[in-house]
Amino acid sequence: MRNTMKGLKLTLTVFSLLALVSCSETHFKEDKIFAGGVYAPAKSLNDGKSLYTEYCMPCHGVNGDGKGVAAKGLTVPPRNFKLGQFKFGRVVSGELPHDEDFYEILKKGLHGTAMLPWDLSQQQMHDVVQYIKTFAPEKWEGADKKLGDVIVAGKDPYGEAHKESAIQRGKEVFHVVAQCWTCHRAYVSHAEFSQIAQKINGAPVTEFDPDMYHVKLQPSDYGVATMPPDFTYDSVRSATTVEELYVRLNSGVGGTAMASWKGVLQDDEIWAVAHYVKSLMDMKRTPARAKLLESIKN
Ligand code: HEC
Ligand code: HEC
Structure with missing residues (x-):
C-alpha cells in the first residue's frame, strides 16, 4: 500500500514537472509587433494564452484550428485562427480587422451562433486578441503588416x-x-x-x-x-x-x-x-x- 502511494506520488511529480516544462516551452519570452503597429508585450501574450485556454480553446482548439472538443456538431464551425481571415471586421472583406472590431464581437457575440458574448475586462480582451494573432504569424506579425481602413457610418441620408x-x-x-x-x-x-x-x-x-x-x-x-x-x-x-x-x-x-x-x-x-x-x-x-x-x- 505504502509503496503504491509512493509510486503514485512519484508519477504525479513527474507529470507536474513535465507539465511545467511543456508550459514554459510554449510561453512567450519576447514582445511582438502586430499589423497596424499594435505592440503586444510578452506578458499580454502569456495572459492571453491562459484566458484562451480557459475560455476559447474548447471551441477554437489547442492550436487555434477551430477544432476544439466542443466544436463537434456545431452547424456554424468556430473560426480557424490559423487562416488569419475573419468575417465580421469593420474593414473591407479580406483586410485585417482592428482590435476594436474583435472587442465588439467579444462583447456582443455573433447572434445565432455558438459564439456568445463574453464578460471580459478591457485588458483581458486585449490580451486574448493578441494571443489569437499568434496562430497566423505570417498574416499578423511585423510592423510592415497593414490593417484595413475602418468603415464608419456617416450621417444616414434618410433618418x-x-x-x-x-x-x-x-x-x-x-x-x-x-x-x-x-x-x-x-x-x-x-x-x-x-x-x-x-x-x-x-x-x-x-x-x-x-x-x-x-x-x-x-x-x-x-x-x-x-x-x-x-x-x-x-x-x-x-x-x-x-x-x-x-x-x-x-x-x-x-x-x-x-x-x-x-x-x-x-x-x-x-x-x-x-x-x-x-x-x-x-x-x-x-x-x-x-x-x-x-x-x-x-
Ligand atoms: C462555444 C463555442 C465557442 C467558444 C467557447 C468561443 N467561440 Fe469564438 N466563435 C465560435 C463560432 C461558432 C464562431 C464562428 C461564427 C461565424 O462564423 O459566424 C466564432 C468566431 C470567433 C471569431 C471570428 C470573428 C470574425 O470576424 O470572423 C473570433 C475572433 C472569436 N470567435 C474569438 C473567440 C474568443 C477570443 C473566445 C474566448 C474568449 C471564443 N471565441 C470562444 C464559437 C466559440
Ligand atoms: C453571392 C451571394 C450573395 C449576394 C448576392 C448577397 N449576399 Fe448577403 N450574404 C451571403 C452569404 C453567404 C451570407 C452569410 C455569410 C456568413 O455569415 O457566413 C450573407 C450575409 C448577409 C448579411 C448578414 C451579415 C451578418 O452580420 O450576419 C446581410 C445583412 C446581407 N448578407 C445582406 C445582403 C444584401 C443587402 C445584399 C445585396 C445588396 C446581399 N447580401 C447580397 C451571400 C450573398
Whole structure:
C-alpha cells in the first residue's frame, strides 16, 4: 500500500514537472509587433494564452484550428485562427480587422451562433486578441503588416423622418439593382418584381427563377458552405441596427460569398437597403412575417 502511494506520488511529480516544462516551452519570452503597429508585450501574450485556454480553446482548439472538443456538431464551425481571415471586421472583406472590431464581437457575440458574448475586462480582451494573432504569424506579425481602413457610418441620408421612402428604395435595390435575392431569396411577388424592373430598367420581367424564394448555400474560404440568412427568419450575426447593417454591407462578410458593396452601390443605395433589411429583420417572430409571405404568393 505504502509503496503504491509512493509510486503514485512519484508519477504525479513527474507529470507536474513535465507539465511545467511543456508550459514554459510554449510561453512567450519576447514582445511582438502586430499589423497596424499594435505592440503586444510578452506578458499580454502569456495572459492571453491562459484566458484562451480557459475560455476559447474548447471551441477554437489547442492550436487555434477551430477544432476544439466542443466544436463537434456545431452547424456554424468556430473560426480557424490559423487562416488569419475573419468575417465580421469593420474593414473591407479580406483586410485585417482592428482590435476594436474583435472587442465588439467579444462583447456582443455573433447572434445565432455558438459564439456568445463574453464578460471580459478591457485588458483581458486585449490580451486574448493578441494571443489569437499568434496562430497566423505570417498574416499578423511585423510592423510592415497593414490593417484595413475602418468603415464608419456617416450621417444616414434618410433618418427616421424618411424611413418609409428608404425602405421602398431599399426594396428596389435589393431585388433589381443589386439582386441580393439571388443568394438570400426574394420578398416580393412576381408582379411587384416586374413593376420594379420596369421602373429601374425600363422593361418588365416575364420569366422568373423557380428558386427565387429559397436561400441558397454558398461556398466560402473556410472549408464549409455558408448559408445566406433569410432576414425574416434567421439571425443576422453582426448587426442589429440600420447603422450596423450599413457598415456590414460596406465591408461584406470576409471569406464568404457576401462581398463588399462599397463602390458597387451608391452610398444612399447602401443606406436604403440597410433600412429595408432592418424592416425585414423586424418581422422576425411577428405576425407581419406570415402576412408578408401570404401577400407575395403568386
Ligand atoms: C462555444 C463555442 C465557442 C467558444 C467557447 C468561443 N467561440 Fe469564438 N466563435 C465560435 C463560432 C461558432 C464562431 C464562428 C461564427 C461565424 O462564423 O459566424 C466564432 C468566431 C470567433 C471569431 C471570428 C470573428 C470574425 O470576424 O470572423 C473570433 C475572433 C472569436 N470567435 C474569438 C473567440 C474568443 C477570443 C473566445 C474566448 C474568449 C471564443 N471565441 C470562444 C464559437 C466559440
Ligand atoms: C453571392 C451571394 C450573395 C449576394 C448576392 C448577397 N449576399 Fe448577403 N450574404 C451571403 C452569404 C453567404 C451570407 C452569410 C455569410 C456568413 O455569415 O457566413 C450573407 C450575409 C448577409 C448579411 C448578414 C451579415 C451578418 O452580420 O450576419 C446581410 C445583412 C446581407 N448578407 C445582406 C445582403 C444584401 C443587402 C445584399 C445585396 C445588396 C446581399 N447580401 C447580397 C451571400 C450573398
